[in-house]
Amino acid sequence: MEFLWLEGQTEEARQSACVRCEGLEEPRPGDMTPLFRCQECFGGDNLCLGCCLDRHHAQPLHVVEKWNGLFFEKTSLMTMGMRVQLGHGSGKCSNPMLAPKSFTVLHTNGIHLVAVDYFLRASWYPMTVHYPATCATLQLLRHFHGLSLCSKVSAHEYYLNMERMTDNVRVVLPKAHTGRGNVEGGIDATGTGDLAIQCLACPQLGVNLPANWRSSEPALRHVNHNIFLYTLFVSVDANFCLKNHLRSKEHPTPGLHTGHVYFIPQDSYNEHILKHVSQADISSCSGFSALSHTDSKSNMGLRYTGVGMCVCMHHEMIRPSGVGNLQKGEQYCNMDFIVLSAISGTPVQSLMVIYNIACQCKVNFAKRMVELPPHLHIPSSVTLDFAIPKCHCPAHQTECQTPHSLNLKPGAGRTDGEGIERDWSMINPAANSTKEMAPGTRHDTLDDLFGYHNWQKTVGLDQSEHIIKLRLVEEERQEEQLSLTDRVETMVGFLTNALVLEESQYVVSYNSITAELMAS
Known part of the structure; x- marks a missing residue:
């Protein structure tokens, strides 16, 4: 609830009172409505x-937000009218050099557009010597070093990382952003x-499927x-x-939201x-031997030997409750539970x-x-089919x-069908850090990583390879x-023109013949 409170205006702001203006002896000219707040300054005053x-x-590099009547949205000090004078302390330059209309500054809290009046003395390092339009603060350079x-x-x-901080999607607040504070029971x-x-392109009731999609006439006609x-x-x-070493007990270190995000609930799964x-590992046909040694994987000193995961094939987004730990090898009991958990409740x-x-x-x-x-x-009404990814298919026996x-x-x-392999390339770099974590911390860390991955996929749906190809096809069409x-x-x-000419020639010929016949 406190996180939700931070998303709104303060009590003074709701009463249209600026806390700093109230302390002034003379009223400040102009609009005194408290619409602005700073993410960096202490107190969060409006x-x-x-x-x-x-x-x-x-x-000048603080991150400022403006109340638009419904929520706080990001703005900038440059948009609010601030100009930054560099190199003269608090004074103004008598002969300022002309600067670009918007100056890009890279700082530890993100990327900023700033209006400057000319800067090395101000600890802003320019990208070019002549007519610079971008710079990095020395604090950022030291931080990166x-x-x-x-x-x-x-x-x-x-x-x-600076791009993400500039327009942070705040996946670390999933409970607040999924409205948990606005529903009964919280x-x-x-x-x-x-x-x-969730993947916005996969079938979702009430999102891209109407409530009566099963019985609707268009669905039946074009099914x-x-x-x-x-x-x-x-x-x-x-x-x-993504293995995990046996370092601590699971019960003293539970995850904060295990089972509510991408990892399936542990109690029923275990x-x-x-x-x-x-149960033996999943066998494979003799033409494909990549998994024939999974049973030989040692689980000595390991709590988990890896994870199984289910993603949507077309858009490579990790399914809710679509990740589960593997105790040893790739067994039916693990993979069946993970698949069915990932598709549970989906109307298809x-x-x-x-x-x-x-x-x-x-x-x-x-x-x-x-x-x-x-x-x-x-459900028995759902048609179930199986397929093999295209890169794996040639390794199978011919009859498969x-x-x-x-x-x-x-x-x-x-x-x-190989999208999940591309997902592993994004997730695997976290293996070294998560293998030493306690089980609950590991779940929270990987859930956060999965959420970040899904969000990047969501905002990039209109730039996906399929959409780009579709646009190119439409342009060519x-x-x-x-x-x-x-x-x-x-x-x-x-x-x-040819028909008109032919017809005119025919008419002339016809008239000529008719005239000759009449004359004779």
């Missing part, structure tokens, strides 16, 4: 425009996976042609890099795993599971599903390839349409 500018005369020595971070990675009423960032609209495509895989302790007409050993996983899948909790069972080829699956399009229209118009004009 100030009027004049007081906010006065307070930040010597702090220390990090590069201790953590070997690259300049590019450091800059990406955090205690949070359900499984409720705090996860065979647009089956992909009502199909959930998920990809599953195991990762043995209870199911204990029933299948002696059909489901396609892409797995590098789908040819083995689908055998007796229905029988194994009966042993899981009832709420994880796939055709029935499981994504090239032959309705609605799959040209997706390769329009060009071809215009070209075809021009050709048709040219052809019609040519044929029209």
Whole structure:
């Protein structure tokens, strides 16, 4: 609740009172409505425009927000009218050099646009000697230097972090941003996976599927042609890099939101795993031997040997409650529970599971599903199909390839099914740090990383490879349409002229023959 309180105005601001103006002997000219607040200054007071500018005369790189009537949105001191005079202390330059209209400053709290009047003396390091338009503070350079020595971070990675701080999505506040403080029961009423960032393009009731989608006439009329609209495509895989050492007990160090985001609830999951302790690893066909040694993976001194994960195939976003720990190897009991948890409650007409050993996983899948909790069972009305990712498919036996080829699956399009492998490349760098963590801390850290990944995918959906290709295809289609229209118009004009000429010649010939006949 305190986090939600911080998102709104203070009591004084709601009464249209600026706390600094009240202490002035003479009223300040202009609007004194307290619409501004600073994220950096202590206290979080809401100030009027004049007081906010006065307070930040010597702090031009603070992050300021403005109340728009509904919430605080980011603004800048430059937008508010502040100009920064550099090199003369608190005085003004009698002959200032012309500076760019907006000057880019890289600082430890983000990237800023500042109006300056000319700066090395002010500890701002210019990017160029002549007519600079960008600079970095010496504080930032020292900060980067220390990090590069201790953590070997690259300049590019450091800059990406500054971008995130400039427009921070605040994934560290999932409970507040999913409205937990605005519902009855609050955090205690949070359900499984409720705090996860879901894929906006996957089928979601009330988002991109109407409430009556099953019985609606368009759905019934086009179900065979647009089956992909009502199909959930998920990809599953195991990762043995994200292991965890047996350092502490799980109960004294629980996760703060384990089970509410991407990791599945541990109690029901562990209870199911204990029933299948002696279960062998998933076997694979002889043509694909990459998993034939999973049973030989040592779990000596390890709490978990890795994780299993389920993502949406098309957009590579991690499914809510779609991640589970592996105790040893890649067993049916683990992977079945993870897949069914990730798709639980999703309203779809059909489901396609892409797995590098789908040819083995689908055998007796229905029988194994009966042993899981009832709420994880796939409804009988849902059509279930399995496929193998395109890069893995050629390694299988010949008889496995055709029935499981994504090239032959309705609605799959040209997706390769290997998106989860690309997700691992983003997650694996966290393996060294998380393997020594307590189980609860590890869950929270990885959940935060998964949320960051999903958010980056969400804001980049309109720039995804599929969308870019679709735009290019549409542009080419329009060009071809215009070209075809021009050709048709040219052809019609040519044929029209030819027909008119032929008809006129026919009329002349007809009239000539008629005249000769009349004369004779």
